[in-house]
Structure formats: C-alpha cells, structure tokens
Amino acid sequence: MPNNHQYEAVIGLEIHIHLNSPTKLFCDCPNQPGEHPNQYVCPTCLWLPGAFPHLSWAAVEKAVMACLALNCEIQPRSVFDQKVYYYPDLPKGYQLSQFHKPLARNGWLEIIGEDGRPKRLRIHEIHMEEDVAKLVHDTEGSKPISLVDFNRAGAPLIEIVTEPDMRGPHDAMEFLRALRTQIRYVDAAECSLERGTMRADANISIRPAGSEELNTKVEVKNMNSIRHVGDAIAYEIQRQIAQVQAGEAVRLHTRLWNPEQGITTPMRAKFSGPCVPDPTVPPIVIEEEQLAVFRARLPEMPAAKRRRFMESFSLPEEEAQWMTAERDVAGYFEAVAQQCPNPRAAAHWIYEQLLPALKERRMALTDNPVDPSRLAALLTLVEQGEINATAAKEVFDHMFVSPESPSEIVEQRGLRQMTDTSELELLVARLLEAHPDAVGNIRKGKAQAIGFLVGQAMRASQGKADPKRVREIIAARVQGE
Numbered sequence: 001m002p003n004n005h006q007y008e009a010v011i012g013l014e015i016h017i018h019l020n021s022p023t024k025l026f027c028d029c030p031n032q033p034g035e036h037p038n039q040y041v042c043p044t045c046l047w048l049p050g051a052f053p054h055l056s057w058a059a060v061e062k063a064v065m066a067c068l069a070l071n072c073e074i075q076p077r078s079v080f081d082q083k084v085y086y087y088p089d090l091p092k093g094y095q096l097s098q099f100h101k102p103l104a105r106n107g108w109l110e111i112i113g114e115d116g117r118p119k120r121l122r123i124h125e126i127h128m129e130e131d132v133a134k135l136v137h138d139t140e141g142s143k144p145i146s147l148v149d150f151n152r153a154g155a156p157l158i159e160i161v162t163e164p165d166m167r168g169p170h171d172a173m174e175f176l177r178a179l180r181t182q183i184r185y186v187d188a189a190e191c192s193l194e195r196g197t198m199r200a201d202a203n204i205s206i207r208p209a210g211s212e213e214l215n216t217k218v219e220v221k222n223m224n225s226i227r228h229v230g231d232a233i234a235y236e237i238q239r240q241i242a243q244v245q246a247g248e249a250v251r252l253h254t255r256l257w258n259p260e261q262g263i264t265t266p267m268r269a270k271f272s273g274p275c276v277p278d279p280t281v282p283p284i285v286i287e288e289e290q291l292a293v294f295r296a297r298l299p300e301m302p303a304a305k306r307r308r309f310m311e312s313f314s315l316p317e318e319e320a321q322w323m324t325a326e327r328d329v330a331g332y333f334e335a336v337a338q339q340c341p342n343p344r345a346a347a348h349w350i351y352e353q354l355l356p357a358l359k360e361r362r363m364a365l366t367d368n369p370v371d372p373s374r375l376a377a378l379l380t381l382v383e384q385g386e387i388n389a390t391a392a393k394e395v396f397d398h399m400f401v402s403p404e405s406p407s408e409i410v411e412q413r414g415l416r417q418m419t420d421t422s423e424l425e426l427l428v429a430r431l432l433e434a435h436p437d438a439v440g441n442i443r444k445g446k447a448q449a450i451g452f453l454v455g456q457a458m459r460a461s462q463g464k465a466d467p468k469r470v471r472e473i474i475a476a477r478v479q480g481e
Contacts, residue, residue, distance in 0.1 A: 012165070014219075015199070017066065019156040026045070026154055029044075062189070071107045071108050077284070077285050088133075097129035109179060110178070110303075172229055186298065202229065221256055254269075306320045335373075346375070378399070388463070
C-alpha cells in the first residue's frame, strides 16, 4: 500500500456549464438537445463557409449572473479567440472561446473542509465558449462508424477554471455541490453532471507533504456524478503515489474514469493547440452602470438565506443547509414556515417526507399538489394534537390524490386523535389488566415495557390514541398502585 502521509494531493477543476439561454451562442437555433439528430441546426452552427456568428446577449447575461454568483470580478472587456484543433466534432477546425481575455477572474467559493472548518477555494477565471458537436458511435454493424449530431454544436458554455487549492476528493465534491447551488440560484444553468449540463475534469498531481512545488499533473475525464468525481480523484491519487514510490515519473496526459472497474485508464497525450484572436465576434463590453444592474438582479444567495433562516425560524445550521440547498425548496419552506406554528417540524417534513415522495412519484416541487398552505395546515393539526404522527403520514399520502383539505381528510377517514382523558384511562385500565407481566417489568424499571403497552394502545385504538398522553397515564397508574 502507498504511504499516503508522505504526499499531498494538489487538485484543480475545469468545469463546463451549459447555460440555459433560449438560443445558441452565435445563432438563433433553439438551445435544446433535440428529439432527432441535427434537428436544431443552421449554417452558423453547422460551421458552413461564409456563415457569420452573431453573439447572443441573452447568453452573455446568463454568463455574467453565473460569474457574480461565484464572487468573480467581471472584466470590462472580454474577447473571443479561435482555439485551433482538429477533431470530427469540430469540422471548421477551431472553437470560439475566450483564451486571452476571459469574461471574469478571481472568484471564490467557501466550503466546509474535512476538518469541519470553513475553507475558501479560489476560481482563476471563467470564460465563455461554444460547445462542439456530439459524436455518436455505431458499433453494431459489420463495420463500426461514427456519426455527428450538431444539435449541441454552438450551445452556450462557460468554463470555470479553479486554482489548485483542493487537497482531496472531499474538497472537489463540496466545491461542485456549492457551485451547483450558487448557479442554480441565479437560474443560469441546470448544472447536472448526470444529464451532461455540467461536465467536470480534474487535474491531479502529488507532491511531498509540506512542499509548495507544483508537479506534473494528470487530467481525468468522464465523471458523470459528484460521487464519481470523488472516487476518480481518490483512485488517481493512490495510482500516482504508487507510481512515484516505484521510481516511475508521472507524465502529462489525460485519463478516463471507468466507474464499473473503479479505475482510471489512459486516453491520450495532453496537448493544446494555438489560440488566435477571432475577427468576426465583437468584444463584450460591460460598463460599470450595466454591471450595477446585473448585481441588483442577484437574489438572496444561499449563505445569506441560511443565516436568515437560522435567525427567523430557529433552525440549526444543518437544517438551514437542507432548506437552502435549492432555491425552490427554500421558497417552499419559507411559505410553509410562515403559516405553521413549528418551522423546525416543517423543515423535517419537507426533507424527510415531501422531497422523497416527490422523487418517488417523479414530480417537481413546482408541480406539487401538496402546496405550502396544505402542508402548513397538516402540520398545524399535528401541533395542536388533533392527529398523531402516524395519522399525519396517512393524510399526507392522501393529499397527493385528493384536493380536500387536511381537516376534511381527517374527518372522512376517522383519523382524529383520541384525546378524551376518560376514554384513554379506560383503555389503559384494560391494557394493564390484560398484560400483568408488562406491569411487573415497568415496576422493575424496564422502560421498554411502557413502549410495549403504548404500542398495544395504538393498536387497540386503530392509531387514534394520543401516545404521549397514554404513556403519562400508564406511568401514573403503575406508580400510583
């Protein structure tokens, strides 16, 4: 096994984000995948000779908002270059990107490190560029062929290049989670590794622990989930340490992550073609007054919202983190919390009941039949002792298929909690008489015996008894004998 304590990992990420503007970056074709290959194409995104690119300002706005969400400095003037390389997905021989003068520099995100302390990870730059076409490989025929689908060609991207501030899988995974949250808050992109609207490549090297030198890095691609990013980085660190300890040099190249085998495999040598200024696309110029307008459009961001939820609704930090990870969840929670007496209960119900139920039903929160007012009404019934937790879950499930109010569902299904003291005392008396062994165990100090009797009471009352009150009556009766 490699001796990990002798070495330190140095990790940087290159992240491509597919912006959700209505059209592609340099033409009016819809910015969509397309149901059929080559459905959304034109001479510009097909890169036919003589076609002239026209920059989409809507895409620029999305990019600027994403950069502001990542605490970047927007550059007053940014320009496009021709990034030259030759590959079938780029038949014109170059990609329009921003190499020399990017849109933004000097950003940062804060994560919680493995030691539990806040850690700031820096962003070197963010630049805009067009996406390339998609290669489709058909290997089932007698002769394998590769086809080109141009639906994706020309889609608007930003590339986020971090500083090499990360020291392990945890840092990289937390950075991606934080980045995804920030960009979704400003509605600039979906940021899904699984669906390909976010793609992350990791540059990984190792050095002696305590050293400041930067050694030869290896780039790892083909990671389609945050967990895979962490797994690939962890494997590559171990592979490089073992290689160095065997007396072999780490060479600059690109590798692919194989999730089935849990290993990285060689892909190609690392190279970069020339980048020359592009004469067809005018510079992006953003004046200070215009930048102020962009800043004014920023919503309340996750960190500020988290602090407010902790102060206004008395949420612990972890629960506030749950409720602010997604902007639509935060809005839903706040609407519920303002209408029910127990905001913490609202947070738990949303996180533990509502979101899993929506995932199971493949429903979006925005199309959710259990709107904030209905959930708040249900939680109010629980808080007031009208129904117990078991009945509340039954009502909750029924709310997905019924437009009736929680109170109406409770009445129709006979779920109102039994709270009458005389009824509960009669029920407890019968249970104590029927289970003398449990009574004896309670007197011996065996607390689980009370739990047994409470369970019997819930069964006998068909779930309508107030378990808290039943427990109190059992304790009083046994101790009073």
